[in-house]
Amino acid sequence: MRRREFIAAGLGATLGLDAIPSAGRLGTADVERIRAIVPALYTHDHALGGGALHAVAEQALHAVHRALNHCTYGSRIERALYAASGDLAASAGWFAYDAGRQEDATALYSEALQAGMLAGDGMLQARVWSNLAMQARLLERDQEALRIGRAAVETRQAKADPWLMSLLHCRQAVGHARVGERTRAERSLARAESAYGRTSGARAPWLSFLTPAELTGLAGAAHQALGRYARAHELTLSALGMLEPRFERNRVYYTAQSAQALLDGGEIEAAAAEALRATVIGRRVQSDRVRGKLDGLRGQMRRHGHIPAAADFLEQTRQTGA
Template identity: 80%
Template sequence: MARQRNVKLEALLKECGYTHQELADQVNRTAEVLFGKATQCTDRHVRRWISGDVQWPWSRYLLALQEIFGRSPEAMGFVPRKSSRVPAPPPRPTRVKEERPVRRREFIAVGLAAALGLDAIPSAGRLGASDVERIRAIVPALYNYDHSLGGGALHEVAALALGQVHHALNHCTYGDRVERALYAASGDLAASAGWFAYDAGRQEAATGLYNEALQAGMLAGDGQLQARVWSNLAMQARLLGRDQEALRIGRAAVETRQAKTDPWLMALLHCRQAVGHARVGERVRAERSLVHAETAYGRAKGEPAAWLSFLTPAELTGLAGAAHQALGKHQRAQELTGAALGMLDSRFERNRVYYQLQRAQALLDGGDVEQAVDEAHRTAAMMERVQSDRVRSRLSDLRVQMRRYAGSVPEAADFIEQTRATER
């Protein structure tokens, strides 16, 4: 029988948030519960199951997989031989507590919900300033995780927190001053949840959350929140291929009074506008926006808002690289992106992966295929630690472009094969 890729198992990994190594580790843990001793499953075993090289795993692996996913071998995409049979589970060893694995994203969400103290948000009674501060503290804590984990791990817990804030708004009592502060806090949380959904690839959910944040910003009289949401909507429009719409939205954000009085926000807005102008071929406007961004950043003092904590010199340099890449200046883009990576703080792991992909793209577009493959390999190895559909989409696009070199550059062919599991 010809080898056939196990798309069912591949889909299960994606649904449950497992990387190859994470599933192998879970197989070993589950087998220890089942057999009383660990197996030696590795990521190589998982890759061979998915590629179809192994169509019916050994019994000890098969039983562990059935326990993990709660499905029959055939439902997991395995193909039995004539002599194959589903093995009977062994007697459970005594004094070992049976564990049922939890999906990775759900595990993160549960852990974060507890760490953030969401249960402390009142559901009845009168709300005061301390309650507002408790709600406001959620967003900075979430962004600390976002920088490393990515939005795929956070949008659900942010939505859960937002739901509890909605309940408090509708079932508690409060005065006028607290009411405005509550709307500002809930808008901040909605905008953050929208960003996480955007990063996770859930664009419809992101749009709804952004609209909610805009409404809350108007009710609170919070112009900065509204400018922030306009900026994120512009990014989303650009992601969806609506470049002119993105520029118009971004221009509206730049022209707000709040942006003009907040150099942190203005620097980011001009950087994003620079990328937008570059994407439609407006070189002079793109370069002008980059100059405006540098000028605004030079006026920034103190600490930015939590959602702007990623805006460092490394980020500005990386966005400048993105603008030059869009203008077709691949060598300059590669230099700027490399400089950004050299400056980037270790806590910004998701952004590091993003900019490593940007550098790989610049190298590829500049004709340095082998070095682009090396950079992409390093990126793929790091990507398993973050959950960002936006970043994974970029890797998928890079893989597609590398196919044209697969016949002439062995490294490109190897990269495509080794990252097949990332195909969308």
């Protein structure tokens, strides 16, 4: 059995999906059981990547659909169920996005938006808009990504939650930088820092990755897009130094970002060493986004194949690619 199938099978049992009723009357305990699925999935996502999780997340979502359609419940439980199912759909969409299954991600985000509307959950809707902006950026639709991100920033829920607002402004900073809007990128970074300074209390489980390391890494990505490679590398190294061990997928991602900053800055030997480090640790995660970043590095390194360090990197990764 392949690794991701083994993980999915094991997680399905651990999450207790068989305990979600498909008949009878649902109560608060059933809603809490469904809500507990998302934090458990994100614990594994940080280490393994979405490639290992999108299948089990969709399996969980199907179990929730059966409960919604075949069980009975009152209006209060109904709203709570739609909020919980929307949270799960948004999470499944994120895992599909990370796994490179963009059509699946789009459909799941659409379902999450509908559930958020039925539940009256504006925070869920703002979250999905943010993820849709990231997806548009991945597909190189940068202006669309900025427009979607702006809509998320302007929601009442985002304005009331500094955790979410900090993330949204950081992602907008990267978007502005990618289209060459230096002043707007810098303004968004400043707003992200200001919002993070106002955070307190517990954050939503899906925001568990939002730490000073993540904000610093995103700032590095913005400077990278602006062509400030030395500053991008400095910030990315700082992010890696702060990153907790549990965020293994992000460690690969930011190690690759560090290599990219070095490569774009003309430091080929250091870039090759960093790219190799990212490739080695990247074999433990299942993320199409990370794989694409590593593939891109390897493709660019071919231009410098006459340099021994680059040639060594290409040889060492020849069998498996990035």
